[in-house]
Amino acid sequence: MEGETIKKLRIDNSKRPTKQRWLTCLLVIIFLILLAMILALLKKKPTTVEVIKVSQKSDGESLVLLNASGYVTPRTKATVASKITGRVKEILVDEGSYVKKGQLIALLDESDFKAILAKAISAKEVVEASLTGTKAKLEEAEKNLKRGEELFKDGFLDEQSLDRLKADLVYLKSQYESNLKGIEEAEAAIKVAQQDIENCKVVAPFNGVVISKDAQPGEMVSPFSAGGGFTRTGIVTIVDMGSLEIEVDVSESNLSKVYQNQNVSAVLDAYPEIKFSGRVRTVIPSADRQKATVKVRISFDKLDPKILPDMGVRVSFLEESKNRKGVFIPRSCVFEKGDKHFIFVFENGKIIEREIETGEKTEDSFQIFSGLSEGELVVVNSNENLKNGIKAKAVNME
Numbered sequence: 220m221e222g223e224t225i226k227k228l229r230i231d232n233s234k235r236p237t238k239q240r241w242l243t244c245l246l247v248i249i250f251l252i253l254l255a256m257i258l259a260l261l262k263k264k265p266t267t268v269e270v271i272k273v274s275q276k277s278d279g280e281s282l283v284l285l286n287a288s289g290y291v292t293p294r295t296k297a298t299v300a301s302k303i304t305g306r307v308k309e310i311l312v313d314e315g316s317y318v319k320k321g322q323l324i325a326l327l328d329e330s331d332f333k334a335i336l337a338k339a340i341s342a343k344e345v346v347e348a349s350l351t352g353t354k355a356k357l358e359e360a361e362k363n364l365k366r367g368e369e370l371f372k373d374g375f376l377d378e379q380s381l382d383r384l385k386a387d388l389v390y391l392k393s394q395y396e397s398n399l400k401g402i403e404e405a406e407a408a409i410k411v412a413q414q415d416i417e418n419c420k421v422v423a424p425f426n427g428v429v430i431s432k433d434a435q436p437g438e439m440v441s442p443f444s445a446g447g448g449f450t451r452t453g454i455v456t457i458v459d460m461g462s463l464e465i466e467v468d469v470s471e472s473n474l475s476k477v478y479q480n481q482n483v484s485a486v487l488d489a490y491p492e493i494k495f496s497g498r499v500r501t502v503i504p505s506a507d508r509q510k511a512t513v514k515v516r517i518s519f520d521k522l523d524p525k526i527l528p529d530m531g532v533r534v535s536f537l538e539e540s541k542n543r544k545g546v547f548i549p550r551s552c553v554f555e556k557g558d559k560h561f562i563f564v565f566e567n568g569k570i571i572e573r574e575i576e577t578g579e580k581t582e583d584s585f586q587i588f589s590g591l592s593e594g595e596l597v598v599v600n601s602n603e604n605l606k607n608g609i610k611a612k613a614v615n616m617e
Contacts, residue, residue: 268605270565270596270613273546282547282584283484284538285476287515289467291487291530293460295425298433298453301327302418304441307434312455314432318423325454327419327440336412343405350398357391364388427457430528458528464500464519467534468512477502477536483517488531496520499536547584552597553577562591563598563605565613570598572607 305327312324367384370376433453434440440451465485469477481499496519503514517534519526553560553575560577563570575590591597596613598605605611 266570266605266609266611268563268565268570268611268613269599270615271549271552271599272615273548273591273593273595273597282538283535285469285473285536287467287469287534287536289465289532289534291463291526291528291532292466293458293528294462294464295427295459296456296462296528297424297427298456299324299421299424300442300453301325301421301440302442303327303415304439304443304450305329305331305419307436307438307440307454308419309436310432310434310454312429312432314429316429318427318429318457320423320425322423323420324423324429325421325434327421329416329419332412332415332419336409336416339405339408339412343402343409346398346401346405350395350402353391353395353398357388357395360384360388360391421454423457425457425459426461427459429455430458431456461522463522463526463528465497465517465532465534467515467517467532468507468510469515471506471511471513474502474513476538477515482537484535484537485517485519486533486535487526488533490525493525495523495526546587546591546593548587548591548597549599550585551600553585560585563607564591565596565598565611568610568612570605570607570609570611 308326308328310325312318318324364381364384364387367376367381371378371381432455434451434455438451440454442452465483477499479499479502483497483499485495485497487493487495497517498520500516500518503516506513548562552562555561560575562573562575564573565571573590576588578586578588596615598611
C-alpha cells in the first residue's frame with residue numbers, strides 16, 4: 220500500500236513544460252507589449268497649436284510701422300536747492316506730496332543770519348548817532364563862518380582866523396557826507412542779512428509732486444557743494460506730472476519711418492493690458508554715435524494717474540495706409556518656401572497648409588490678398604514641427 224501511495228505522488232516527466240513552450244510564452248508576451256505600444260501611439264493626443272481668428276481691417280485704420288522701447292520722462296523736473304549754504308532745519312514735505320508754486324517746502328537754520336542782521340542794525344544806529352552830532356557841529360560851523368566873514372569885513376578878524384573857520388566847515392561837511400555813506404552801507408548790509416534770512420526759506424519753483432527727498436534735517440546744503448561730499452546740493456526733487464512724455468531711442472536705419480505728429484500707441488510695462496495714444500512731439504536733431512540711435516519724444520494724448528516717471532514703455536509707431544483690402548495676420552503666422560509664402564490653417568481638427576498672396580508688410584503684420592478669408596483660424600508661430608494634415612487641438616489666443 221505504501222509503495223502505491225508513493226507512486227501516485229511522483230510527477231510524470233512527460234507533463235512537465237519544455238523549453239520550447241517557455242519560448243512560445245515569451246514571444247506571446249513580447250507581441251502583446253508591442254501591440255500595446257502601437258495602440259498607445261495610435262491614440263496619442265493631437266498636437267496643441269495656438270490660433271488666431273482672422274479679422275478684416277477697415278479703411279483708414281492704422282498699422283504698426285515700427286516698434287520701440289523707452290521710458291516715461293518729465294519735461295519739467297527740478298532738484299530744488301537753497302540759494303545759500305546752510306544747515307537744514309526742517310523739511311515740510313514728503314515723497315508723494317503735491318506742492319504749488321511758491322509753497323514753502325524747507326527751512327534752513329537762520330540764527331547766524333539773524334546775528335548778522337542785528338550787527339548791521341547796530342552799525343546803522345551808531346552811524347546815525349554820529350550823523351546827528353556831525354550835523355549839529357556843521358550847523359554851528361556855518362554860523363561861525365558867517366559871523367567871521369562879517370567881522371573880517373569890519374576889520375575885527377584876521378584872514379588866518381577866517382581860513383580856519385572855512386577849513387572847519389569843509390571838514391564837518393566831509394564828515395557829514397561820510398556818515399551818510401555809512402548809513403547807506405549799513406542799510407545795504409541790513410538788506411543782505413534780511414535776504415539771507417529770506418533765502419533760508421526754500422519754496423517750490425512750480426506745481427508738481429515731490430518724488431524724492433535728497434537731504435535730511437541737520438545736513439549741510441549748498442548750491443555750490445561747498446564742503447565736498449559731506450554737503451548736499453539738493454533738498455527735494457519735484458516733477459510736473461502734467462509734463463510727462465515718452466522718450467525712445469530709434470535706430471538710424473528706421474528713422475525714416477518716424478515723422479512729426481505721427482500717431483503712436485504706447486503700452487506701459489506695468490500695465491500691459493492698457494493702451495495709451497499719443498503723438499510724436501519732436502525728433503531730437505542729434506544722433507548717438509555709440510548706439511547709432513536718435514531720441515524721439517512723444518506726448519500723451521491724455522495723461523493718467525497710472526503713468527509715473529521712469530516707467531518702462533513699449534511704443535508702436537502707426538502709419539495711415541490707403542490700401543486696406545484683404546485681411547491682416549501676424550508675421551509669425553507666415554513661413555516661406557523659396558519665394559512663396561504659406562500659412563497653416565486650422566480646419567476640422569487638422570492643420571492644413573495653404574499658399575497665400577501677401578501685400579503690405581509692417582513690422583508685426585502681413586496683408587493677405589488671397590488664400591485666406593475673414594473668420595478663419597490661422598496657426599500662430601508656425602514651425603517645422605507642424606506638418607500638413609496632422610491632427611491638432613486649437614487654443615484661441617484672443
